[in-house]
Amino acid sequence: MAMAVDERERELRVIEVRESVFASNDRAADELRAANREDGLFLLNLMSSPGSGKTTLLTRVIERLQPETTIGVMEADIDSDVDARAIDEVGAVAVQLHTGGMCHLDAGMTRRGLEELRAAAEDAGLSLDLAVLENVGNLVCPAEFDTGATKNVAILSVPEGDDKPLKYPLMFQVVDAVVVNKMDVAPYFDFSLEQAEKNVHLRHPGIPLFPVCAKTGDGVDAFCDWLRDQMKLDA
């Protein structure tokens, strides 16, 4: 009995909140998108599994776009700076973002990374046209958090299998294009480009797929043409 009285005396109060956990990130992402547009900066968010070739693809893209476009890259990793050094070698501005154990980047972290990248570019006397966010290698969490990117692209590499869009539906639903990498090893795997396209389009009808081999550069031109068009459309 005494317990019950104590419970009543605690003056428990319930406050209604009714807020979506993702709502505040979505707002921050929209603000970042609007600010970048104003500044004429195109932000590309590149997502994929670990080891699918994000950094290799990026170096090929940078080689092709660099003459006309000033490019900066934010490398997001839980730890290490091996990717940032690889990008630095092809002559683009790179900063390494450590997520401190988190498996994704959100809009706030992206905004802060972008400030760092801009400062690094200014130090080199450059003004950025294109910033690329190389997200943490993971097909689940990065899809859930809008980073504020102008466009989102996923890489699907041949050894992962053509069924990945079925297993990780949200990733393929949120992206604007899919790069199919490591096409050179396709004969050794049970990978059908046609099936991959079908599976991607089940999640997101009509988006383009670009079969490439980032190692040799085969097919990368078509992806760069698409990227140039997207940048023009956003300008």
Next chain:
Amino acid sequence: MHELGVVFYIIDAVTETAEANGVGHVDRVSLEVGEATGIVPDLFQEAWRWAADRTDLLRGAALSSVSVPAMNRCRACGLEYPAFPAGPTCPSCGSGDTVLAAGDDVTIVSIEVT
């Protein structure tokens, strides 16, 4: 790791509400968790305990959640149906033009404070 990111958002949002209402301590946070969020309940509780106990406002606070079923809506015939196990193909008209209409979010419903 994914769960921890969501937990950080909850702590931020709850802290904001608590400050606006002059609340000193939160005893319980009640959520609705969508079936298609990929949140694993055990990991979620573990991440919550770890992060909440590092704050004065939420030390010892309970996290309770109600699951919200994932629902797809067919854009061709308008049917709403459970997303699992039917998947993206509409069980009524067979169209693949379906969207996830519910169950992809985490909502903070209320907080209990003393």
